[in-house]
Amino acid sequence: MEQEALLNELKEGREVTNLLMKHLHLPSSHQTRLVLIEKILGSYENALSILNCNGLVVETKPSLSTMESLPSIDHSSPDKRDVYKKRKTSSGWTEQLRVCSGTSLDNPIDDGFCWRKYGQKAILGSNFPRGYYRCTHRHSQGCLAIKQVQKSNDDPTIFEVKYKGRHTCNQTSHFAATYVSVSTESENEGNYSRKRQHQLEAKQKQAQQAFSSFGSGLMVKTEDLDNREDIFPSFPFPVESEQVKNGSFVEALMENDIMGNISPAFISPATSESNYFSMSPCHMGCFESDLTDIISAPTSVTNSPIGDLDISSLDKLEFDPSFPFDNPEFFY
DNA sequence: TCCATTTGACCCGC
């Protein structure tokens, strides 16, 4: 019974999404689009509520990252170990990716953000150590985004990447950096020296090369993507949550030419029952380090109403009535 | 000289 209601909600969401898609190509009013987006959100909220009623724990509200909720570090303290912060729990990851790279084993994916490694730990039961990264602009801009990278036990060519927290820094990522000159970065970070700029440029080139050699075997799996508002900030351009709320998110996509850059082939479900997405290499060159962001957000389509940038691809997704929605593993 | 990485130690939740 609930399953039927769930399917209805999902179908409705798909239909309204298609409608919204049409309106995007029409001179329809901003208000109309807003209404459609609200309908989509409503459908997914209802679907999530149904799942919650079935005993499945599905977060429907954005959980503030534990990183963000932590008090800021008191750098004035003479001995920082005296003011140790509470250890973060493993929950609250905004994105979990499984990145398969057949080429670079040590540097899985440059996602366009500048990460600084701050630790590495051997994990019990894991053959490979886990690397801990945080945003380079943690101190300069207070960006609290962190990520963990760990090779998969089963396949060393697969990296399990977890993202936590949102980027509040003003980074010129891949996408912007490709089309905007370095001067943009100078504007954003005037204190950056020319030497630093060269380093960043070199890094971006590295990322481009890494991706150009990435091959067609790239596979990204997203997990635990229940939180749409935690997902949106991972876009390479600054989309504020307010924009999402007031409906200008789609416009932000358009403004950033994201919609126009993603074709159905770019993000396509590889299988009907997994949230693996295959990527064709021809699409990588233009996005490079944006990759994980671009992928991670849209792949949340199963849980996120408007996370799917290529809305038209929804047409190809059919909801199988026999799909095991009551199987918790599906939502893992 | 500056910055990123490495790595051992420390802290905290379970």
Added chain:
DNA sequence: GCGGGTCAAATGGA
């Protein structure tokens, strides 16, 4: 007490 997460001194590269 164990294991995971973080800190920060040491180290190396550009």
